[in-house]
Amino acid sequence: MCSYEREVKRLERLADEVNSDELSQLTESDNESLADEDHNLVSDHELDTEQESFSDVEEQANLLRRSRYIKISTTTTETNTTEIMALLGLLYLAGSQHGGRKHIAEFYSDDGLGCEIFPAAMAQRRVKFLLRCLRFDDTNTREVRKSQDNLAAVREMMIKFNEQCKVHYSVGEYVTLDEMLLAFRGRCRFKMYIPNKPNKYGLKVFSMVDSRTFYTSHLEIYAGTQLEGPFKIDNSTAAVTERMCMHLSGSGRNVTMDRWFTGYKIASLLLREHRLTVVATIRANRRSSIVMPVLERKWLPRHV
Incomplete structure (x- = not known):
């Protein structure tokens, strides 16, 4: 076998090794993408369940906003399920930091004692507005239900x-x-x-x-x-x-x-x-x- 044929054989073996490496990498990437798709499916299912749970809260908050706040601004715009969940997340975070006795302004303090997540997630005036509008039942039928249940709200x-x-x-x-x-x-x-x-x-x-x-x-x-x-x-x-x-x-x-x-x-x-x-x-x-x-x-x- 001449040197030319030996070189061709060597290049063919090298090409086969490169192709096998690319195939293994492609298989791994496909597996990762499938895993991501499965994770996304689970996340979408959980998100749908959470949206169903908070849809009534969102509706009642928007109804109260329309009845009390005629002038619309960046603070008094209508809310949605994602924002309601973000608000509850901030309340959970405040509770985990033993903030039950703190004023909400302390979490937005810029002197190093505040919490950076609060201003990054939502403005202070918006948090106060949502807390004023937050309701967990149908306010139109509350008085009827309160005649039988003290805990109707x-x-x-x-x-x-x-x-x-x-x-x-x-x-x-x-x-x-x-x-x-x-x-x-x-x-x-x-x-x-x-x-x-x-x-x-x-x-x-x-x-x-x-x-x-x-x-x-x-x-x-x-x-x-x-x-x-x-x-x-x-x-x-x-x-x-x-x-x-x-x-x-x-x-x-x-x-x-x-x-x-x-x-x-x-x-x-x-x-x-x-x-x-x-x-x-x-x-x-x-x-x-x-x-x-x-x-x-x-x-x-x-x-x-």
Whole structure:
């Protein structure tokens, strides 16, 4: 074989190697594009679900804007689902930074103490405007619904919120049940006054959360004494505790709860009917808390 033929063979082998490398790179790029398409399909599905959830909020906000703000400016233009989701994202971010007691202007401060995401996402005046217009129900039928339900303004939103909390995350084997008082001094039928709380006036909320990740599994707002109808429920300690644990029935989880929820009968009911164990403090002055009724009070330890 002459040198010319050897050189031709060498160039053919080199061309084959180059073609095989290009083919492998093309296959990898195709796989990446297919993965991106699959991801986009999932993202589009999630986006459609979120848009359906916030479409009513968007509609009510725009209706309120048309009725109150005749003059249209960059601050008072109509909103959309994307902007509503951005607003809720800013509120979540403010909560993660413990900004419940901060004024909104502090997040827009340019002295190094503010949060850069806030001015990048939305103007301060626009945030205030959207918060004034934000509604979670049909305001035209609210008065009719309030005749049967004290929680008519947020009832539908709370139902959807609890459903989505259960769909997107499964809590671990340890959960915590507690109550909290959200500071509020406005007009409300079921506003409560608890003197031993930091915020003495507010709305009482029962919450079931994951003990490790603090993810919320279920929320219930105390709506006071409801009128006769479909929304009248029992607000006794045993009823509230069983209602908050109902979605975990039969799962074998352990529930840590405050002494307000605890009683011997309640703990026995959760174990017998729902296969849930309880870790809690039992108050000795509650009749249902005496575990060993044959013993006299003086023989019971002080911490029982």
